[in-house]
Amino acid sequence: MKTDLHLGREIPEASLRRLPVYYRSLQGMAAAGETQVSCADLARVLGLDPTQVRKDIEMTGIVGKPRVGYELGELTRWIENFLGWNRPKEAVLAGAGSLGSALLGYEKFRKHGMQIVACFDIDPDKIGQQIHGREVQPLMFLPDFVRQSHTLVGVIATPAGSAQKVADLMVGGGICAIWNFAPAHLQVPAGVILQNEDLYHSLASLSFKLESRRVRAGENGIRYGEDN
Amino acid sequence: MKTDLHLGREIPEASLRRLPVYYRSLQGMAAAGETQVSCADLARVLGLDPTQVRKDIEMTGIVGKPRVGYELGELTRWIENFLGWNRPKEAVLAGAGSLGSALLGYEKFRKHGMQIVACFDIDPDKIGQQIHGREVQPLMFLPDFVRQSHTLVGVIATPAGSAQKVADLMVGGGICAIWNFAPAHLQVPAGVILQNEDLYHSLASLSFKLESRRVRAGENGIRYGEDN
DNA sequence: TTTAAATCGAGAAAACGTTCTCGATATCCG
DNA sequence: CGGATATCGAGAACGTTTTCTCGATTTAAA
Numbered sequence: 001m002k003t004d005l006h007l008g009r010e011i012p013e014a015s016l017r018r019l020p021v022y023y024r025s026l027q028g029m030a031a032a033g034e035t036q037v038s039c040a041d042l043a044r045v046l047g048l049d050p051t052q053v054r055k056d057i058e059m060t061g062i063v064g065k066p067r068v069g070y071e072l073g074e075l076t077r078w079i080e081n082f083l084g085w086n087r088p089k090e091a092v093l094a095g096a097g098s099l100g101s102a103l104l105g106y107e108k109f110r111k112h113g114m115q116i117v118a119c120f121d122i123d124p125d126k127i128g129q130q131i132h133g134r135e136v137q138p139l140m141f142l143p144d145f146v147r148q149s150h151t152l153v154g155v156i157a158t159p160a161g162s163a164q165k166v167a168d169l170m171v172g173g174g175i176c177a178i179w180n181f182a183p184a185h186l187q188v189p190a191g192v193i194l195q196n197e198d199l200y201h202s203l204a205s206l207s208f209k210l211e212s213r214r215v216r217a218g219e220n221g222i223r224y225g226e227d228n
Numbered sequence: 229m230k231t232d233l234h235l236g237r238e239i240p241e242a243s244l245r246r247l248p249v250y251y252r253s254l255q256g257m258a259a260a261g262e263t264q265v266s267c268a269d270l271a272r273v274l275g276l277d278p279t280q281v282r283k284d285i286e287m288t289g290i291v292g293k294p295r296v297g298y299e300l301g302e303l304t305r306w307i308e309n310f311l312g313w314n315r316p317k318e319a320v321l322a323g324a325g326s327l328g329s330a331l332l333g334y335e336k337f338r339k340h341g342m343q344i345v346a347c348f349d350i351d352p353d354k355i356g357q358q359i360h361g362r363e364v365q366p367l368m369f370l371p372d373f374v375r376q377s378h379t380l381v382g383v384i385a386t387p388a389g390s391a392q393k394v395a396d397l398m399v400g401g402g403i404c405a406i407w408n409f410a411p412a413h414l415q416v417p418a419g420v421i422l423q424n425e426d427l428y429h430s431l432a433s434l435s436f437k438l439e440s441r442r443v444r445a446g447e448n449g450i451r452y453g454e455d456n
Numbered sequence: 457t458t459t460a461a462a463t464c465g466a467g468a469a470a471a472c473g474t475t476c477t478c479g480a481t482a483t484c485c486g
Numbered sequence: 487c488g489g490a491t492a493t494c495g496a497g498a499a500c501g502t503t504t505t506c507t508c509g510a511t512t513t514a515a516a
Contacts, residue, residue, distance in 0.1 A: 012472080013433065016433050019432055020428040046413055049475060051475060065493080066492075066493045066494045068493070084435045089435070102326035112431055113435055152438060176438060183248075183252060193438060195434040202407070204245065207311050207312045207340070210317060210421060268463075293463080294462075294464045295462050296463070297464080298464095
């Protein structure tokens with residue numbers, strides 16, 4: 001097995017974001033009984049350029065066969081391995097609001113290597129409650145928990161106003177990476193990985209596209225999606 | 229007021245996604261009593277390149293003053309207007325699970341032009357329940373609701389397996405845009421805007437970055453974020 | 457009033473990501 | 487068995503995004 005995972009190389013963020021899409025398509029194909037898959041197949045299903053799919057898949061280090069493509073299960077495993085989805089990583093969650101609860105409920109995260117093992121909040125009413133099998137602990141316990149359990153990932157699902165303070169607590173405990181769902185720009189030391197999940201990015205994009213269409217349509221009440 | 233909003237032009241997706249970040253920083257500065265802001269200021273706060281900030285802001289059509297920058301409130305309004313955040317758009321939600329409930333609870337969406345006015349689910353146990361002031365209605369009522377209220381946006385917060393079916397219902401009702409939170413690749417007609425919000429994109433990126441660091445560290449237990 | 461400093465705005469250059477092109481190779485079909 | 491075909495893999499070409507450079511403009515200070 002060739003082990004050149006290209007891990008030293010710079011991987012385009014865009015490619016990284018496409019891999020999960022391929023991964024899901026592969027799972028669907030596997031469920032449908034397929035055993036072989038080519039880049040052209042994936043490209044057709046997903047409406048992408050075949051060369052782009054190939055370049056993305058090459059990143060994982062897998063080598064395909066001409067005229068055949070890849071063995072489906074093997075490709076799935078190469079992607080899992082490349083992304084680290086087959087190596088469990090523990091995470092702590094800060095913020096037991098509705099979003100935090102939703103994240104605690106996502107059992108599929110575990111299948112992708114991410115296990116939320118503890119949950120913290122500052123609200124005395126929430127502390128002590130059980131949410132999806134985990135007890136909400138006082139936020140001030142978070143740094144010690146991280147320090148003692150060597151948790152890799154901190155998930156922030158607090159209001160924007162508290163996010164920086166929570167991030168500081170996580171960093172203080174020695175967290176390696178922060179997955180930030182709060183709409184706030186966080187400051188973290190250089191060594192800490194910061195992954196922002198900002199709904200407003202997406203909202204801005206959607207909103208702008210709607211607006212530009214409205215303007216192009218001359219605000220005359222044209223509706224799309226019914227006939228054309 | 230110059231009205232060249234560049235609406236006909238192609239706007240880089242990346243720029244579009246940065247605007248909300250500027251917008252939030254501006255709100256913070258306004259709260260701190262600032263009245264003027266330059267691209268250099270924003271770049272400094274956000275750790276970005278000043279020229280990039282300037283190019284992004286130019287897209288909105290605002291014209292700045294040399295040596296001064298922009299009037300803070302004016303820039304805020306130009307961004308709001310550019311993104312359409314000052315023009316309300318109604319939305320329907322499908323899927324009243326934990327994520328759907330969280331979205332229904334996000335009152336700030338309203339301040340960004342997005343109002344979720346109705347909520348649908350297929351689960352008989354959920355139908356009839358009130359969630360954040362909106363009653364869960366049977367999924368099959370969705371198309372008629374969209375048709376009669378001329379709702380622009382459909383938000384999908386169902387499991388992946390139901391997402392395409394729900395999208396079809398929305399399209400059938402004449403929806404203009406779909407904001408998809410389900411981890412699924414949806415097929416929609418050319419006229420319909422599709423905005424995917426896929427947690428697994430983000431998870432893949434985070435996971436990969438953690439893995440490549442683990443590998444670089446030689447799996448020898450080095451921890452980051454504590455001292456260095 | 458004159459000079460210096462900071463910023464905008466626009467065009468050029470560089471970096472990056474995507475798409476195209478072509479040769480090598482494995483499978484399928486006649 | 488031999489030719490046609492589909493695919494991978496690699497490098498070139500292309501387009502887009504980011505960064506650099508420079509002139510124009512406005513404010514502040516000397």
